[in-house]
Amino acid sequence: MIQLQVRTSGRQSFEDITSQVQQAVSQSGVQEGLCHLFCPHTTAGLTVNENWDPSVQHDMGLALDDLVPQRRDFRHSEGNSPAHVKSSLVGASQTLFVDGGRLVLGSWQGIYLAEFDGPRTRKVLVKVVTA
Amino acid sequence: MIQLQVRTSGRQSFEDITSQVQQAVSQSGVQEGLCHLFCPHTTAGLTVNENWDPSVQHDMGLALDDLVPQRRDFRHSEGNSPAHVKSSLVGASQTLFVDGGRLVLGSWQGIYLAEFDGPRTRKVLVKVVTA
Amino acid sequence: MIQLQVRTSGRQSFEDITSQVQQAVSQSGVQEGLCHLFCPHTTAGLTVNENWDPSVQHDMGLALDDLVPQRRDFRHSEGNSPAHVKSSLVGASQTLFVDGGRLVLGSWQGIYLAEFDGPRTRKVLVKVVTA
Numbered sequence: 329m330i331q332l333q334v335r336t337s338g339r340q341s342f343e344d345i346t347s348q349v350q351q352a353v354s355q356s357g358v359q360e361g362l363c364h365l366f367c368p369h370t371t372a373g374l375t376v377n378e379n380w381d382p383s384v385q386h387d388m389g390l391a392l393d394d395l396v397p398q399r400r401d402f403r404h405s406e407g408n409s410p411a412h413v414k415s416s417l418v419g420a421s422q423t424l425f426v427d428g429g430r431l432v433l434g435s436w437q438g439i440y441l442a443e444f445d446g447p448r449t450r451k452v453l454v455k456v457v458t459a
Numbered sequence: 460m461i462q463l464q465v466r467t468s469g470r471q472s473f474e475d476i477t478s479q480v481q482q483a484v485s486q487s488g489v490q491e492g493l494c495h496l497f498c499p500h501t502t503a504g505l506t507v508n509e510n511w512d513p514s515v516q517h518d519m520g521l522a523l524d525d526l527v528p529q530r531r532d533f534r535h536s537e538g539n540s541p542a543h544v545k546s547s548l549v550g551a552s553q554t555l556f557v558d559g560g561r562l563v564l565g566s567w568q569g570i571y572l573a574e575f576d577g578p579r580t581r582k583v584l585v586k587v588v589t590a
Numbered sequence: 591m592i593q594l595q596v597r598t599s600g601r602q603s604f605e606d607i608t609s610q611v612q613q614a615v616s617q618s619g620v621q622e623g624l625c626h627l628f629c630p631h632t633t634a635g636l637t638v639n640e641n642w643d644p645s646v647q648h649d650m651g652l653a654l655d656d657l658v659p660q661r662r663d664f665r666h667s668e669g670n671s672p673a674h675v676k677s678s679l680v681g682a683s684q685t686l687f688v689d690g691g692r693l694v695l696g697s698w699q700g701i702y703l704a705e706f707d708g709p710r711t712r713k714v715l716v717k718v719v720t721a
Contacts, residue, residue, distance in 0.1 A: 360591075368564060391671070453563065537643075544653040551638040
């Protein structure tokens, strides 16, 4: 199990961690297999989406803020309930394929830590297995 | 493959199954590996979120009801279309890490069966593998 | 790693790929294990939901269009930002169980490629492992 550290840049931001994850895959020496990722935080998540045009991350942020607005009848005293809900919507785990020692990703795909209550320093756990 | 049974408590509720899943991990004898979970239902799901303040589950319920309201033009005759949509939003599978015979979870994380059309008795499938 | 091809039928559609995935499981010869699926596209995803009443897919489409409407302040020039957001909401990967050479699914569950920016020909990657 490898632990990545990710410094997030805003209240809500999408941090491209593809090269850090690829580095973990390379370190593992696994040629054919699976790369499991887990985010041990309840106000962040992991998602795979476009890494070509940064506008996609901008628009994702707008859409998620629309999806889960703040409400006066939320009870959680920390005031970050929308961040918890967004975390469950994008999810805490991802499983990727490894082929020839490289992550298998579509032409436009990158792996993102989705921060919903930052900025903070976050962890991402990585386990690469032969399969 | 181990099968858990979970009695859900409301139309929509979030049942903390962390200790049941940990028990399955302990029974498996796996020290280092992965714990795969699968929910074989189309109006429930699995999610990882805060297990410290129960207000988070309360607020999650409010937000999800807002996200997917009932509509007059829904066609599914059982009337539970919002439950189906919520199930796809939180997802049916989760993959967790196991280290030293224990589930690896963040300080505030628990594993939840998310019920969207209860109360019912639900199943959760667990497979723990050395990896 | 097996690669499936899926022809999608609409701008937004849910294509039942259960039998194609089962065929990949059968070809693998794996009796007990896991079936990992990955969608290498940023405007499509994979989800498990009801495959009995097609109205559920109809209603899912209505609800997702409501969830992520087009906005004038989206910046992504291709105009398909809602499709990117929906892709992150349903997710790119799924992990299923295999028992006795068969996918383990609930009575009403099927596996769907969720198309959000079609019609197109999409790929789904499948890896079946003994576990």
